[in-house]
Amino acid sequence: LIDDGLRSIWFPFTQMQEFSPEDVLVIAEGKGALLRDVDGRDYIDGVSSLWTNVHGHRKEQIDRAIKEQVDRVAHSTLLGLAHEPAIECAKKLLEIVPKGLTRVFYSESGSTAVEIALKMAFQYQKQAAGGNPGKTRFISFTNAYHGDTLGAVSVGGIDLFHAVYGELLFPTIKAESPYCYRCPFGASYPVCKFDCLRQLEYLLATHASELAALIIEPLVQGAAGILVQPPGYLKRIRELCTQYGVLMIADEVAVGFGKTGKMFACEQEGVTPDIMALGKGLSGGYLPLAATVATEEIYNGFLGRFDEFKTFFHGHTYTGNPLACAAAVANLNIFAEERVVEGLAGKIKRLTQGLQPIAKLGHVGEIRQRGFMVGIELVADKGTKELYPPGARIGNRVILEARKRGLIIRPLGDVIVLMPPLCITNEEIDRLCEITLESIQAVVG
Numbered sequence: 434l435i436d437d438g439l440r441s442i443w444f445p446f447t448q449m450q451e452f453s454p455e456d457v458l459v460i461a462e463g464k465g466a467l468l469r470d471v472d473g474r475d476y477i478d479g480v481s482s483l484w485t486n487v488h489g490h491r492k493e494q495i496d497r498a499i500k501e502q503v504d505r506v507a508h509s510t511l512l513g514l515a516h517e518p519a520i521e522c523a524k525k526l527l528e529i530v531p532k533g534l535t536r537v538f539y540s541e542s543g544s545t546a547v548e549i550a551l552k553m554a555f556q557y558q559k560q561a562a563g564g565n566p567g568k569t570r571f572i573s574f575t576n577a578y579h580g581d582t583l584g585a586v587s588v589g590g591i592d593l594f595h596a597v598y599g600e601l602l603f604p605t606i607k608a609e610s611p612y613c614y615r616c617p618f619g620a621s622y623p624v625c626k627f628d629c630l631r632q633l634e635y636l637l638a639t640h641a642s643e644l645a646a647l648i649i650e651p652l653v654q655g656a657a658g659i660l661v662q663p664p665g666y667l668k669r670i671r672e673l674c675t676q677y678g679v680l681m682i683a684d685e686v687a688v689g690f691g692k693t694g695k696m697f698a699c700e701q702e703g704v705t706p707d708i709m710a711l712g713k714g715l716s717g718g719y720l721p722l723a724a725t726v727a728t729e730e731i732y733n734g735f736l737g738r739f740d741e742f743k744t745f746f747h748g749h750t751y752t753g754n755p756l757a758c759a760a761a762v763a764n765l766n767i768f769a770e771e772r773v774v775e776g777l778a779g780k781i782k783r784l785t786q787g788l789q790p791i792a793k794l795g796h797v798g799e800i801r802q803r804g805f806m807v808g809i810e811l812v813a814d815k816g817t818k819e820l821y822p823p824g825a826r827i828g829n830r831v832i833l834e835a836r837k838r839g840l841i842i843r844p845l846g847d848v849i850v851l852m853p854p855l856c857i858t859n860e861e862i863d864r865l866c867e868i869t870l871e872s873i874q875a876v877v878g
């Protein structure tokens with residue numbers, strides 16, 4: 434049944450014809466940082482499903498919250514009505530997001546949270562006090578990933594995902610992202626004194642009158658292969674956006690909810706964006722829920738009860754679904770009650786230590802780590818940083834080796850990504866690192 438059925442699913446990103454049926458893991462259940470397949474084999478979930486299950490799987494409080502909500506109401510719209518889980522979730526969220534963000538707009542995926550942020554910024558600039566009708570463009574970054582819907586793809590910067598749709602996308606101004614291991618300016622940090630920021634400032638100064646907003650993955654560009662921004666970079670972006678009158682959108686879909694070691698990445702540099710997009714970990718990885726959180730100033734730009742041009746038109750059917758909001762409330766309560774973020778420092782250190790032997794391997798070019806987010810970049814030649822030919826599919830082969838040894842991880846090209854649930858134990862962290870090392874060795878020595 435499973436073998437036949439697998440052929441009926443068109444899997445995202447994966448061309449199934451490249452896999453033999455025995456390569457496809459069919460998951461039956463999970464508990465904590467572990468997943469079990471239909472044959473009863475256990476695996477460490479080294480990537481928290483898809484960077485979502487921050488407290489792991491089958492977290493009792495979240496399971497219970499969803500069951501209790503099913504017994505009340507499973508869905509009721511937010512268009513003209515409200516419900517308690519949405520109200521409670523918004524209240525709790527506003528207690529923890531950077532100060533100055535005051536309004537929560539719900540949706541159901543990271544991509545939609547980004548779309549909403551873009552539409553909000555665009556429309557706000559058009560109708561803000563006095564109006565800025567010319568400020569309609571966006572500045573975004575090379576290597577950026579903001580989701581798979583067309584607006585989110587337009588502000589993305591990874592050719593593999595985006596290039597094929599070129600004619601469909603709106604043009605954005607692209608700034609070079611700080612990929613220090615392969616600096617696009619040929620410089621090296623910290624002596625470079627931020628050539629990338631100088632380019633960004635030039636672009637902002639040149640285009641300020643046309644720009645609605647800048648969009649950035651704060652601290653870490655995830656899908657590009659965990660590209661970690663140097664200290665001070667994000668703070669400077671905030672200053673530049675303020676200086677040039679460009680709204681700052683922080684896409685915290687991947688980095689939010691503890692993954693960098695603080696609740697939100699913006700906190701690491703004391704930054705409050707004008708708009709923040711959240712998804713993934715918001716419901717603890719249980720149900721599709723996302724939020725776009727904005728300042729009062731942005732919200733006020735949409736006031737005007739009987740003025741249809743001020744209305745923000747974005748009303749998805751499952752916006753703020755009660756089951757998802759109930760899961761999110763339980764998720765946020767766990768963060769507070771179990772002091773999850775406060776307890777991360779020791780585990781992050783353990784992870785850093787566990788990665789050290791991996792860094793010494795002959796084909797590991799660079800290991801990038803920020804908190805629980807790790808990217809291990811594999812290279813054909815450590816000295817020249819030469820990449821493997823894409824057809825070699827080294828990253829993919831490494832993750833298949835890891836599966837044989839009881840670990841689920843994902844490659845981004847030839848970057849091996851680790852992002853375990855925050856609940857992972859020290860022993861599981863050690864095992865995660867050991868298996869990763871063995872799997873890389875098995876493929877490239």
Ligand code: PMP
Binds near residue numbers: 580650713
């Ligand atoms: N923004 C970022 C930074 C992401 O990493 C992702 C998903 N990986 C998204 C947006 C899109 O989220 P979703 O897949 O839930 O639409």
